[in-house]
Amino acid sequence: MLCDEDLECIVCCHQYTRSDRIPRILHCKHTFCAPCLGRLCKMDGVIRTITCPMCRWITCTRASLALPGALWVNTEIWDQIPKVQQVKQDVTEDLKDAKAQLLKSSLSFSGQSVFKSTLQKVFSCVLLQGQGMTDC
Template identity: 85%
Template sequence: MLCNEDLECVVCCYQYTRSDRIPRILHCKHTFCAACLEQLCKMDGVIRTITCPMCRWITCTRASLTLPGALWVNTEIWDQIPKVLQGKQDVTEDLKDTEAQLLKSTLPFSGKSVFMSTLQKVFSCVLLQAHEMTDC
């Protein structure tokens, strides 16, 4: 069980929600709300960079992907967020919105680039897990 302080973004100090303040994980494994990450990101040609406000690690993603399409949700925090109506959206609307954003971010590209994007996410996840196992 997480304490209440772990359920809020350290940048804006708002609690995470299932709509506009979704907890997203950077590559350094620090978590911030999607709204703050949108403000922190910078575009550099075809690359989007986000510098972690805690450790200064730079997370790079393709500029063609939206942040929801590029960064994983912190499920440990997500599971602790109440499943009640938040704002004017409920959980099913959030999922539909996320699916629409993912589709929109991949539509202009061929099926091969969608496959490569998915493969890159899986591969980076495998590398992170392997790195964690070697640190033990």
């Protein structure tokens, strides 16, 4: 069992998560969150290097691989991350999606209303011109 200190990145002091702060292992076996590793990496041609902030060991990966594909997840820490955290995030994302869809549908509805009222004006003008009135 890991203590609470082991469940947070020592660079940024944030707790690891199952979504954006995934614990990834360098070749020296030290673990840091993915965003911190992204800030620590340097590109050198076709090689990406990450110098470990603890032991200075240099981890090299192919630059063509994205960081998540190049470094393993620390499963010992991953298993200790509460799954409730993932459920909360899923619910939050679902709410954001629902809000975006509602906003989109209301915008398209208001757009339809504007289009409909414009059409009504055009056709009323056509009808008026057909009756000999030219107010439009």
